[in-house]
Amino acid sequence: MAFKRNTRIISDIGSTSMTDLVFLLLIFFLITSTLVNPNALKLLLPKSTGQVSAKATVSVSVKDWGNDIYTYHINGNEEAIPFTEVEDELVGLLQNEEEPTFSIYSDESVPVGEIVVIMNIAKRNHYKVILATQPE
Numbered sequence: 001m002a003f004k005r006n007t008r009i010i011s012d013i014g015s016t017s018m019t020d021l022v023f024l025l026l027i028f029f030l031i032t033s034t035l036v037n038p039n040a041l042k043l044l045l046p047k048s049t050g051q052v053s054a055k056a057t058v059s060v061s062v063k064d065w066g067n068d069i070y071t072y073h074i075n076g077n078e079e080a081i082p083f084t085e086v087e088d089e090l091v092g093l094l095q096n097e098e099e100p101t102f103s104i105y106s107d108e109s110v111p112v113g114e115i116v117v118i119m120n121i122a123k124r125n126h127y128k129v130i131l132a133t134q135p136e
Contacts, residue, residue, distance in 0.1 A: 061073040
């Protein structure tokens with residue numbers, strides 16, 4: 001009597017878990033890529049050929065609304081803060097930094113005097129300042 005075995009080894013690999021993993025990674029990278037944008041305000045930065053490689057941990061944005069109306073934003077926050085609170089915010093954010101540095105983002109139409117006022121805040125508190133520009 002010859003008995004035949006009806007069992008067969010199945011060599012298929014289940015791909016369901018692999019597609020789930022790829023889908024989760026895709027969602028993760030989509031979410032993290034939207035959080036990377038440091039400057040959410042749309043500003044027309046001045047052009048420059050000299051670029052600095054230093055990294056600032058805090059940014060101050062100055063937006064010109066016309067008629068000598070300027071708004072100040074810390075770290076690209078869309079909610080404007082009054083100029084009288086800018087220095088207190090910067091001191092609070094940079095107090096634990098080893099080399100406190102912040103960058104200034106301003107529209108092309110903002111007068112130099114408004115930028116110099118923010119630079120004076122840096123001078124009073126011994127901070128380094130980077131003026132953000134677009135490459136030419």
